[in-house]
Amino acid sequence: MSIRNLDDLLGEGVSGRRVLVRADLNVPLDKQTGEITDDGRIRAVLPTVSALVQAGAKVVVCSHLGRPKGAPDPQFSLRPVAGRLGELLGAPVHFAEDTVGDSARSTVEGLADGQVALLENLRFNKGETSKDDAERGAFADQLAAFGEAYVDDAFGAVHRKHASVYDVPARLPHVAGRLVLREVEVLSKLTGDPERPYVVVLGGSKVSDKLAVIEALLPTVDRLLIGGGMCFTFLKAQGHEVGTSLLEEEMVETCRNLLERSGGKIMLPVDVVAADAFAPDAAHDTVPADGIPSHRLGLDIGPETVAGFAAALSQAKTIFWNGPMGVFEMAAFANGTRGVAEAITKTDAFSVVGGGDSAAAVRALGLDESSFGHISTGGGASLEYLEGKTLPGIAALES
Ligand SMILES: Nc1ncnc2c1ncn2[C@@H]1O[C@H](COP(=O)(O)OP(=O)(O)O)[C@@H](O)[C@H]1O
């Protein structure tokens, strides 16, 4: 990568300088208690933050969490993340109650050398995600005022043309952090000439984001296995009823075209676990993929599908997996994700798992992380990288 990195910045000396770090601290939270259920993304940014602390910088960390709608929303506050980041760093993290307002200004001004602040959720501000260049730019001006240099370590968000990712680096000396550098190094192994068969597994719930990627990936992969919330739009495109499962009605036609042009590369579930409700204790059964009852929703792939996916994976020499196969957070619907993950660990393929929730699933299911070649912090970001797209966050670092 022909971009400057953290070592270049450290080499210039950062003692006493304010350094703005864009991190992806979008961690899963327990819906009831609000507690962090997986701190992998916080741990992933520690090498960068710790290096800056040790070098005596005043470190101002910013991130998004979830998808709030451009205004403060307490359920998406980064406050619990500040606590956890402080525990992991072994020093308190000063939390600003807003992102660019009075609290942020006084928190940043109060930082001593080697101290860390975390600003409140970037997406509490309309300017962060705005499609309007001027609106994004105005927010980027405010953010950039908090730093004398900018470090992008938010690999999970490099595919977003957002103010903190795309516009701030145009306003400050900028470098890639340790995580971004490592992710790009590993993923570039999959874009060159991956050893074949190359099998991609897709699931999760960000259906419309990821459907767009399939078209670009199809020519480069040998097999594409589709489960999770993704699969129902495809099953519908095959003419099956999907009950109340996750469905992108406006993408059904796109999926029909993809299936026609896929040359048989796409493998869909043959059975699914269909439940009465989106709840851990909901009544559920395994049903054929073409027989989902109208009042039920598919929350996992079934055992026959797992066996078929495992057989396809056993042949692979390169594997990329993004998106859980079911609602793994609920034990009743975790078997598909566990089955696919275990099948991946049994192969001798070079395997990459990408995505906040996919990585969290690997850990939550107690799988051995070292059985995978690489666990990426970005799902959508790694998919778009594999697509060969110029990612806004990377392009901004290059310029
Ligand atoms: N059949 C399904 N219906 C609804 N949600 C699902 C289904 N399968 C998986 N999910 C959900 O998808 C979420 C992860 O999706 P996504 O954000 O796309 O993955 P990642 O973060 O790994 O990129 C998980 O919270 C999981 O519960």
Ligand SMILES: O=C(OP(=O)(O)O)[C@H](O)COP(=O)(O)O
């Ligand atoms: O969780 C994320 O992406 P992922 O689910 O694709 O891994 C990133 O934090 C980006 O979040 P976004 O998809 O709301 O922009």
